[in-house]
Amino acid sequence: MAHNINFNETTQKDSFFSVKEKAWHGLGQIVDQYPTSGEAIEHAGLNYQVQKAGLSAVNLSSQSVDSQNVPVPNYYATMRTDNGAVFGIVGKDYQIVQNRDAFIFFDSIVGGDGIMYETAGALGKGERIFITAKLPGYIQVGNDDLIEKYLFLTTSHDGSGSITAAFTPVRIVCANTLNAAMKNMTNVVKIRHTSNATERLRTAHKVMGIASRFSDKIGETFNQWAKKPITDPQLRRLIEIAMAPNREVLRNLKDGKVNALSTQYINIVEDVYEYALSNPTQQLPTTMGTVYGAYNAVTGYFQNVRKFQDDEAKLKSIVLGGTAQIRSQTAFNLCSDFAQRGHASLN
Structure with missing residues (x-):
């Protein structure tokens, strides 16, 4: 079966990890214990840096070799520093959020205590990463129908979208993702690509507040429906x-x-x-x-x-x-x- 998990030529490993559960198609690293954010980055092969590089266009009409490469102002290529893979084209105001920052965002939500990283990985050349982390506690429907509380985060390095964090409940008995937004209450937060740590931390607490309120409300709703x-x-x-x-x-x-x-x-x-x-x-x-x-x-x-x-x-x-x-x-x-x-x- 086809897949799009990034394969790291240097380490000869797939950029994906999973706790205990079998990883996608048997790829990636399967670990027994919930890792720290630093360990998760290593397990998932996300320990690469991304940088912006200047662009130039080739002027084919120029007779001079020296003047053929014309700098392109205000636009940059995003690329991996470890293997030179180019992800996409971004504007001058685009701020790269490194993979490590995405985990810092998660750690800051609950002060680094209680968050359980369950899966993480990179897709394509590494231009998109995703992380799922389990929050403490459960939503209980009826006497014994339990729902685990997850935060799902994805971000891209190619300029295609913002950082997206979503509260996603998963019903344990069938690993069923109960992904929904309620009226007047969102379960998703989108964050602009910014390197401002204060804003990132402030948004992280906002996400945790949303997750807590949404968890209570969705639990109440599901129990009524049951x-x-x-x-x-x-x-x-x-x-x-x-x-x-x-x-x-x-x-x-x-x-x-x-x-x-x-x-x-x-x-x-x-x-x-x-x-x-x-x-x-x-x-x-x-x-x-x-x-x-x-x-x-x-x-x-x-x-x-x-x-x-x-x-x-x-x-x-x-x-x-x-x-x-x-x-x-x-x-x-x-x-x-x-x-x-x-x-x-x-x-």
Whole structure:
């Protein structure tokens, strides 16, 4: 299977580590104990520096060799210092945030005590890195349905985006990522590329505050959903709406034009519905015949059933704003409405 984990030619190792769990495709370093930030950087092969280098353009019309290279003002290439790999082109105001700074950001959130680095790695040539860290404590739904609390951070060195930190709950029983934003409450913070340490620390505490409030609120919401029944026909209708790829499909659903629906879409709905009714993790008291179960049906389908080209594609789809995250957010919103208004919300 294809993957896009960076392979370091110098160390002959994949730039990825994981605690205890099997790393992507058997690649990377698997460690027994949660590492410190310094150890995590070494394990994941993220111990490289990035710098900005001046750019020049070649003037092909010049007759003089000396004047062929023309400096390009206000733009720079970002590149690794260990192997010279070029990542991208950035402007003069772009500030590089080194990989080590991303871990300092995490450490500062809880004063370096209690944060548990679980995975970290580099993609492509090393232009994008990601870190997942587990926070202390759990969200409890019902008596024994536990959700672990994670912070996911990703940043790039090619100018393609800001540093993004997201609070991401993961249901233990099925390793299901319950990634959603709530009304009037975000679970994501985006940080501009700046080398200002004070701003970084201030933002880190903001993230921790968001994680704490979001954790309490999402736990309250899931427990309410776990007590709210939903019938099988209502569940199927919710899945149909949540998995609709566009407005045309939604119109056809509303008008009852079943023949206008594609076979691919119908098959996906069937797969999600089957997962909802037959997967063992859907047979617990918290999920069986409940709104919480309906939400887990959609998210669990993408986590455990849907086939992706590779694990980077899965990561992008579920965590980085791709199709899985979009459909899961729609399902979350539908479940919220159903919990309040019942069947009327599915018309």
